[in-house]
Amino acid sequence: MAGGGEAEDNPVNINVVPMVDVIFCLCVFFMCSFKFKQLEGKFTSWLPKDKGVGGASDPGEIREMRVALFWEADTQKVRRQYGHREVPDDEELKRILDGAHQDFVKQGKPDTPVIIDGAFEVPWQSIYTVVNICKALEIEKIEFAMGANAGK
Amino acid sequence: MSKEQPKLKEDISPNVVPMIDIMFLLLLFFMLGADMAQRESVDMVLPLADQIKEQKENEEVPTTTVNVHHDPNLDCKINDSAENGCREKGHWIWSVRGITHTAETLKTQLQIDADEFLEDSETPGAGKKLSAKKLLIRADGKAPYGEIQRVIEIGGGVGMYKVEVAGAKPAAAP
Numbered sequence: 001m002a003g004g005g006e007a008e009d010n011p012v013n014i015n016v017v018p019m020v021d022v023i024f025c026l027c028v029f030f031m032c033s034f035k036f037k038q039l040e041g042k043f044t045s046w047l048p049k050d051k052g053v054g055g056a057s058d059p060g061e062i063r064e065m066r067v068a069l070f071w072e073a074d075t076q077k078v079r080r081q082y083g084h085r086e087v088p089d090d091e092e093l094k095r096i097l098d099g100a101h102q103d104f105v106k107q108g109k110p111d112t113p114v115i116i117d118g119a120f121e122v123p124w125q126s127i128y129t130v131v132n133i134c135k136a137l138e139i140e141k142i143e144f145a146m147g148a149n150a151g152k
Numbered sequence: 153m154s155k156e157q158p159k160l161k162e163d164i165s166p167n168v169v170p171m172i173d174i175m176f177l178l179l180l181f182f183m184l185g186a187d188m189a190q191r192e193s194v195d196m197v198l199p200l201a202d203q204i205k206e207q208k209e210n211e212e213v214p215t216t217t218v219n220v221h222h223d224p225n226l227d228c229k230i231n232d233s234a235e236n237g238c239r240e241k242g243h244w245i246w247s248v249r250g251i252t253h254t255a256e257t258l259k260t261q262l263q264i265d266a267d268e269f270l271e272d273s274e275t276p277g278a279g280k281k282l283s284a285k286k287l288l289i290r291a292d293g294k295a296p297y298g299e300i301q302r303v304i305e306i307g308g309g310v311g312m313y314k315v316e317v318a319g320a321k322p323a324a325a326p
Binding site: 016019020023024026027030031033034038039040041042043044045046047048069071073076077078118119120121122123124125126127128129131132135136144145146 | 172175176178179182183185186198199200201205206220235236239241288290292293294295296298300301307314316317318320
């Protein structure tokens, strides 16, 4: 008699329940250990090749774009200065650096770097914010210095 | 002669085949997304910058990554609670490929890495061949600037002048 095979005709019965259990466990394991990676990028800041490790600036140059960051231990805050002027606001610092950079460009010195001079304790994010402002203004030359004394 | 009512066999068991298919697909997705290999990068909160350019994974240029982060073995509650994090000098560590370094050992390690890829010719100002290898510094946003500056100095001292500092793009405002 023709017809489809009945279940009873199949002598090999595979029990898939353990397999489903194991797959559930593996799924839970990988779902719990799964992490979305934070998208990362980078800024380049190549050290000057021709000045050696010390990187001393040309003593003939008096004018420079120097952003100093100080760490106030009593208030646990960062104080930022451009020259002798305090610049807490990012937009104001951006305006100042843009103006200074344009001045140097007009003088034929477009490669004048921005020197970021921070105290040891200054959080890296504060320094990075200044680097970010420089990149927004297309100032490629950035130098890192460490000489700003706290409280001064 | 009585007629026997045919017994109706109703099969109520659910068909689990599609569920197993979906589960296999989910498993495959999460297995491919899992990253079990030891990574050069340590988990940390990188500083945010909107001008950052995203890193391409397949860059051919050889790079040494130095991670600057708070020592996870220290039970320092200040780093989690304070806005600007822990300012203790001894609490921040440098690590390269999962190994913590002091200033001396970092200099030795970076010298080895730098000497692997030297430039073709001597740089006149430096008086020696500088390294073609990049130095990527991944530092936590709360790390003291001095720690990063020291890494840059050590890197510069061994001839690694191509310094890069890693950051993250802030999440887009809704």
